[in-house]
Amino acid sequence: MLSIMVAPRPLHDRALDNLRFIRQTMERAGSFTAVPGWGQVAVGATALAAAFLAAHQRTPELWLATWLGEAIVALAIGGSTMVRKAYAVNDPILSGPGRRFGLSFLPPMVVGGLLTVVLYRAGLVHALPGTWLLLYGTGFVTGGAFSVRIVPVMGICFMLVGSVALFGPAAWGDWLMAAGFGGLHIVFGMIIAWRYGG
Amino acid sequence: MAKQGAARKSEAVEHGLKGERGGSRAAELDRLIHERVRLGIVSALAVNDSLSFNQLKALLKTSDGNLSVHARRLEEAQYITCAKSFEGRMPKTEYRLTAAGRRALERYLDHMEALIRATRQG
Numbered sequence: 001m002l003s004i005m006v007a008p009r010p011l012h013d014r015a016l017d018n019l020r021f022i023r024q025t026m027e028r029a030g031s032f033t034a035v036p037g038w039g040q041v042a043v044g045a046t047a048l049a050a051a052f053l054a055a056h057q058r059t060p061e062l063w064l065a066t067w068l069g070e071a072i073v074a075l076a077i078g079g080s081t082m083v084r085k086a087y088a089v090n091d092p093i094l095s096g097p098g099r100r101f102g103l104s105f106l107p108p109m110v111v112g113g114l115l116t117v118v119l120y121r122a123g124l125v126h127a128l129p130g131t132w133l134l135l136y137g138t139g140f141v142t143g144g145a146f147s148v149r150i151v152p153v154m155g156i157c158f159m160l161v162g163s164v165a166l167f168g169p170a171a172w173g174d175w176l177m178a179a180g181f182g183g184l185h186i187v188f189g190m191i192i193a194w195r196y197g198g
Numbered sequence: 199m200a201k202q203g204a205a206r207k208s209e210a211v212e213h214g215l216k217g218e219r220g221g222s223r224a225a226e227l228d229r230l231i232h233e234r235v236r237l238g239i240v241s242a243l244a245v246n247d248s249l250s251f252n253q254l255k256a257l258l259k260t261s262d263g264n265l266s267v268h269a270r271r272l273e274e275a276q277y278i279t280c281a282k283s284f285e286g287r288m289p290k291t292e293y294r295l296t297a298a299g300r301r302a303l304e305r306y307l308d309h310m311e312a313l314i315r316a317t318r319q320g
Binding site: 018 | 246317
């Protein structure tokens with residue numbers, strides 16, 4: 001009797017709300033990401049500092065050393081926070097989503113390392129920001145194929161910034177590195193942390 | 199009037215669906231899955247081969263006690279299975295959806311869609 005007196009709207013809304021809840025739960029559960037959101041925010045912050053330092057270096061060698069130092073710091077932060085996130089959900093890092101992500105993410109990073117040597121030797125240091133951003137983005141697009149949708153979207157954003165860096169003026173290099181490795185990491189890291197469990 | 203008619207229609211659909219599935223047994227199954235945490239557990243397991251207790255806890259943002267109570271109810275209804283093991287020294291509880299659990303979720307989805315259709319047609 002009570003349900004007859006209630007307008008159809010609430011019942012309809014409740015059904016819609018339940019369907020929405022199921023869909024959202026499936027979406028999040030189907031691709032529980034091993035990518036650590038807060039770790040990315042921290043990497044973004046160190047990248048902003050590195051971009052500031054790199055922009056003030058007088059030689060290409062010092063500029064390169066600054067960014068290589070940042071890469072080591074970022075690797076340490078990213079690696080440790082990924083292990084921590086996996087441990088928090090009892091997700092073995094060497095199997096499951098973490099492994100699938102790692103196997104797809106690593107090849108572009110190795111290529112990036114090799115190209116860094118080649119481009120430096122060829123005196124094309126100005127091409128490094130674009131190359132790094134593009135390959136880093138590629139890693140997230142390929143690794144993100146097994147993860148939540150936001151991960152490949154972040155990869156595409158890195159690739160777009162990388163494309164601009166590759167074809168834009170060399171003077172934009174540090175700004176685009178700051179926007180990519182700093183800005184994109186912080187923005188997407190916060191979204192991942194907020195929506196996908198840290 | 200039209201709204202009241204639609205309300206009656208959707209209520210009829212709600213009861214009709216329960217009736218189709220066999221009276222009180224079907225109604226009990228509906229209530230079992232209708233609860234949010236249990237609905238979350240079943241939905242999450244529907245898209246994963248298995249999920250650990252901690253994964254479900256993080257995913258559904260719920261407490262240990264709450265999750266274990268609701269998981270046990272689903273286990274009792276044979277909607278999910280639970281396997282306990284050790285990973286090193288750490289105990290690990292792994293949940294899987296059974297065929298009965300998957301069918302129950304499908305029926306629940308049909309039920310919700312029928313309710314929406316009924317109100318739209320009304």
